[in-house]
Amino acid sequence: MEYNEFVEEIRCNVEANLNCDGEVRMLKIMRNNGCELDGLTIVRKGCPGSPTIYLNGYYNQFEAGRxxxxxxxxxxNTYESGREKLESMAGIFNDFEEIKKRVAYKLVNYEKNKELLQDVPHKRFMNLAVAFYCLIERESNYNATALIHNSHLGLWGVSESEIYSLARKNTPNLLPYRITRIDEVVDIPKDSCREDDMMYILTNDSGINGAASLLYDGVIDEFAERFAADVIVIPSSV
Incomplete structure (x- = not known):
């Protein structure tokens, strides 16, 4: 069984064995050194967040006979454990002092998320929107996050601008950016890549919501100054 067939087989089996009303989604996640991972997450209505489970390592186990x-x-089981941890940590949402160090931002497509954005604090950024979430936990095989809704602002007694300020401060520290040449990520013949027309990938060290890295103070300016050139930015997977 080829890898892509394996991923689809796992997705179908997880979907068939869910004991709840949820939607199984697959995510392409860029990690360090150009490594692309396949993440599986289960979205449930009314659930504040969901862990992302990486499937790549499981394929090696499958080839070994599992x-x-x-x-x-x-x-x-990993999903249930992560979900239970998220639910058990729901109490921290009542403690803004604990929450504020976890607040981060991400970029989403404005048109495709209009309905969702009615219920969450956000800022327009050209044809995108800056939305906010709490980074609850990062593990080797999953990430746990929870989206911040308008109701949370009322609970905490804070404004959207205060949340934005926290996210602007926290996100570069929680998720440092990295820039990689595209030929280190995509299989492109080295002799066809010239330095003066090279494309680069800007993301963060988790590979999740990496497009938000372009909002980090000074990142784009410093990159342009490094090459003494104008920069064209193309947000991907947003």
Whole structure:
């Protein structure tokens, strides 16, 4: 079984064995050194957040003889464990002193998220929107986040501008940016890449919501100054 077939098989099996009303989604996640991971997450209505589970390592286990059934069971167990941890940590949403150090931002497509954006604090950024979330936990095989809604601002007694200020301060520290040549990520013949027309990928060290890195203070300016050239920015996967 090829890798892409394996990923689809796991997705279908997880979906078939869900004991709740949820939607299984697959995410392409760029990690360090140009490594692209396949993340599986389960979105449930009314659930504040969901862990993202990386499937790449499971394929090696499958090739070594582990069954699809066993892997599916572990993925579901990992999801449940992460979900329970998110729910158990729901109490921290009442403690703004604990929350404020976890506030981060991400970029989303404005048109495709109009309905969602009615219920969450956000700032327009050209044809995109800056939305806010709490980075609850980062582990080797999943990330746990929770989107910040308008109701949270009322609970905490803070304004959208205060949340933005926190996210602007926190996000570069929680998720440092990295810039990689495209030929280190995509299989492009080295002799066809010239330095003066090279494309670069800007993301963060988790590879999740990496487009938000272009909002970090000074990142684009410093990159342009490094090459003494204008920069064209093309947000991807937003």
């Amino acid at each position: 069954s699809i059934v066993s892997i599916t069971r572990e993925v579901l």
